[in-house]
Amino acid sequence: MVLLTRVSKRYSGRPHPxxxxxxxxxxPGQFVYLTGPSGAGKTTLLRLLFAAEAPSxxxxxxxxxxxxxxxxxxxxxxRRKVGVIFQDFKLMPLRSVFENVALALHVAGRGPNGLNGRVSEMLAQVGLADKAQVRAGELSGGEQQRVAVARALVGRPPLLLADEPTGNLDPGTATEVMRxxxxxxxxxxxxxVATHDPKLLDLVEGARVVHLQAGRLLEHP
Ligand SMILES: Nc1ncnc2c1ncn2[C@@H]1O[C@H](COP(=O)(O)OP(=O)(O)OP(=O)(O)O)[C@@H](O)[C@H]1O
Ligand SMILES: [Mg+2]
Structure with missing residues (x-):
């Protein structure tokens, strides 16, 4: 599903790649945790996978x-095949929660049939059914994160990239998002899933863990 071969990424003006x-x-079908300290390159790696960046x-x-x-x-x-949960959400703040999620389905090529039902179902799953008509910009950080999760999952993408998907959540909601x-x-x-939260790693049995350290990848046994 994903294959990186000897990939390097240098940003201009940066001394280190x-x-x-x-x-x-x-x-296909693997669950991978991408761990490593801040600045290790996790977001950069995910950005390569939906062509937001090109490798050097x-x-x-x-x-x-x-x-x-x-x-x-x-x-x-x-991008229709890739669901992305961004580290900074990237919601449309003036649009409603419902519109944020519905637009993702629309862009993914989904016609109007069943669209509203699928969006409502997804919002219920992230516990935001009662906030569907609220503007996304008026939600708390944790609520926005859940909208981002709903938006990424609503089209049932074959590949899901999640950048710190629980970074703003209390432990209960974090567990719910991981579920x-x-x-x-x-x-x-x-x-x-990119994360530097070691607590997340125990939530998915049998997940693979790969570790980035200053841009280099180390595989855990
Ligand atoms: N657009 C950019 N331009 C220049 N340098 C960048 C850019 N994006 C990231 N970098 C640099 O690349 C390195 C890796 O950043 P990246 O965001 O991938 O780290 P990360 O592992 O996601 O960190 P965090 O855990 O804080 O989210 C950092 O040194 C960062 O400053
Ligand atoms: Mg990051």
């Missing part, structure tokens, strides 16, 4: 597509 010679194969060198393949070779017209097609990710995993999604 954000990623250095990273190779990683994630087969090396190959990035997602779902069989070589991201270095796809045209900009094909990027939206790639949703597990449910998506049980339904066949491949999942990459």
């Amino acid at each position: 954000a990623l250095e010679d990273v190779s990683l194969h994630v087969p 060198s090396g190959l990035v393949r997602v779902g069989g597509a070589d991201l270095g070779r796809i045209s900009s017209r094909q990027v939206p097609l790639l 949703l990710l597990l449910q998506a995993h049980a339904q066949g999604s491949t999942i990459l």
Whole structure:
């Protein structure tokens, strides 16, 4: 599902690469934790996988597509298959919770049939059914994070990238969000979760843990 081959990423003006010679194969259906301290390159690695960044060198393949070779017209097609929970949410603050989630389904190519029902179902799952008509910008950080989770999962993407998906949540809500990710995993999604919270690692039995340290990848046994 994901294949990185000797990938490096250097940002201009930075003395050290954000990623250095990273190779990683994630087969379909795997649940992977991406750990490592702040600045280790976790977000950078995830950004490569939905073509938000291009590597400085090396190959990035997602779902069989070589991201270095796809045209900009094909990027939206790639993104339909990838659900992303951003570290900073990236919600539309003036739009309602419902609209934020519905728009993601619409962009993913879903027609109007059943759209409202699916959005409502997803909002209920993240415990925000009663906030559906509230503007996203008026929610607490934890509520916004749950909208971001709903938006990423609503289209049942084959690949889910979650960047610190529980960073703003109390332990109970964090467990609930992890349960949703597990449910998506049980339904066949491949999942990459970036986190530096060691408590999360115990929540998913049998998950694979890969560790980034100053841009280099180390695999845990
Ligand atoms: N757009 C950018 N321009 C320049 N440097 C960047 C950019 N994005 C990230 N970096 C640098 O790349 C390195 C890796 O950053 P990254 O955001 O991937 O780390 P991270 O592991 O996600 O950290 P955190 O746990 O704090 O989210 C850092 O040194 C960061 O300053
Ligand atoms: Mg990050």
